[in-house]
Amino acid sequence: MEVYLDNNATTAVDPAVYEQMKPFFCDIFGNPNSLHRFGAGTHPKMMEALDYLYSGINADDEDDIVITGNATESINTVIKGIWIDKILNADKNHIIVSEVEHPAVTATCKFLESQGVSVTYLPVNEEGIVDVQSVKQYLREDTALVSIMWANNETGKIFPIEEIGQICKEAGVLFHSDATQAIGKIPVDVQKANVDFISFSAHKFHGPKGVGGLYIKKGNKLTPLLHGGEQMGGKRAGTVDVASMVGMGFAMKLAVEALEYEATEVKRLRDKLESAILELPETVVIGGVNNRTPNTTLISIRGVEGESMLWDLNQKGIGASTGSACASEDLEANPVMNAFGSDSELAHTGVRFSLSRFNTEEQIDYAIEAIIGAVKRLRNLSSSYAYAPESHKSGL
Structure with a gap:
């Protein structure tokens, strides 16, 4: 898919x-x-x-x-x-x-x-x-x-x-x-x-x-x-x-x-995707969940480089981003996350998911499964996360 x-x-x-x-x-x-x-x-x-x-x-x-x-x-x-x-x-x-x-x-x-x-x-x-x-x-x-x-x-x-x-x-x-x-x-x-x-x-x-x-x-x-x-x-x-x-x-x-559809159904699918990712430990929505466009979430996943996550997801047929497409080839820390005062590690961990009215429930279910699998795999490979105390990795 x-x-x-x-x-x-x-x-x-x-x-x-x-x-x-x-x-x-x-x-x-x-x-x-x-x-x-x-x-x-x-x-x-x-x-x-x-x-x-x-x-x-x-x-x-x-x-x-x-x-x-x-x-x-x-x-x-x-x-x-x-x-x-x-x-x-x-x-x-x-x-x-x-x-x-x-x-x-x-x-x-x-x-x-x-x-x-x-x-x-x-x-x-x-x-x-x-x-x-x-x-x-x-x-x-x-x-x-x-x-x-x-x-x-x-x-x-x-x-x-x-x-x-x-x-x-x-x-x-x-x-x-x-x-x-x-x-x-x-x-x-x-x-x-x-x-x-x-x-x-x-x-x-x-x-x-x-x-x-x-x-x-x-x-x-x-x-x-x-x-x-x-x-x-x-x-x-x-x-x-x-x-x-x-x-x-x-x-x-x-x-x-389609604005009403964006505000209800697109938002519902975004929230479903976001909630599933946030069930993983040490994940956070950058900027919080209020006062946002209904289709967008930028999530920091500690221990997972954003570029590595995109590579894994791409292998599963899923397109996402680490931020602005106009700067997607720049491997510097995400400037928006820097503006939030994120530490140097977290500034490299943001992944943006942005939906549209053409996304379906089936697609979101598939994406959730792939994202969870990618996080587990990449955290096990991460030198900054995989060898931390077990309490640090609760649930994984």
Whole structure:
């Protein structure tokens, strides 16, 4: 049996989404900026896709949703755009982000630091989220932007976006949230959240890879990351990938319709898997079990290297992760677990399981059996665990 439990890295395209996309490869293939009927033929479905996107995040008609290549491009557009508009051309030189942001945020901020920008990296508390008051504490007169993720890609922890947005609004500071791991898992309401920008990728909610979105609240302007054309109202140059745009819009529609299923059935299967693993001694959910997206668990298994666990599970046809797929080949200790203050041993033991609406009870039962077997085998081989006192290994 094959069991895919790495849906925070990417998801399978929903077959219904694929069907919506198919006509735009060979039949309705015109460039949407062309004036002839071949180009105009793409417009109805493109407008429908935009309607689904606007509705899915409760955007206002006067807001902008720019179609990008992925969330990484959207994030770069916001942070570098603010750098150009508010830092180079104004008197603001400070950005605030959290320590556990996706590399798309932190790497971009490191680049800006090399250009003389001051960046504050907010620590997380014992639950793995940013304390609202710490945002307020570190705001400065020269703060141009606050960027805090909506939900963490490794722990699934949900951040207090509405409260942070209100603080930024009162301070007159722009607020961006990377909503990549939130859309399709929990409700995302940009009006309620007081955000100026959000970024997202279709492939995280059963849409195609290679397409993402950038929400821009009305009244906000950004220097484009890409120049060379008037597509997307001049906000992002380049011929629009119509098939992917249609796919992302329809995937958004289906994801929003499935939110109740995510909150009940996906959560039930996640909890079943998690509970079975936690019955093993010296296992713990990083960040605790509260205030998370319903599909995600990051579990530390003392005495078991995360990479070794993934190898064993892969042999059984099970896909999981040690954390962010964008850093999966980096064998350094998990930076999110380091941010929690985990000791050097535990920082290498985190394994992330992330489910989707396509996982089944049978798959979870199979995964539980394989995981328990892998933990027993690897602990018996571990020099740091296998030779500890028997009380240390109670139950194994």
